[in-house]
Amino acid sequence: MRTRLVGIVAGILSWVGLALAVVLVLHVVLTVGGANPDNPITSTVKAIAEPVSLAFKDLFRPNDASLRTIVNFGLAAIFWLAVRAIVLKLVRRLG
Secondary structure, eight states: OHHHHHHHHHHHHHHHHHHHHHHHHHHHHHHHTTOOTTSHHHHHHHHHHHHHTGGGGGSOOOSSHHHHHHHHHHHHHHHHHHHHHHHHHHHHHHO
């Protein structure tokens, strides 16, 4: 029973961490690709990505807006993938 519960928790955490990283990467793609900022998809992705990026949102301030988005939101995505890996390891060890 415990093993199954740990598996379920690990699965949920894995998907959440992956979803956060995907939203951040999608924001980078939409921004760098020049997506219409007034489009509901673009604005929704941005509304989710900005708080998820934490302090990475303005970590680096290059003059080029595209580069700024790539670096800062890209680092946030890498951060969430690393957190995901660490949390999954801890959950599986405790289980």
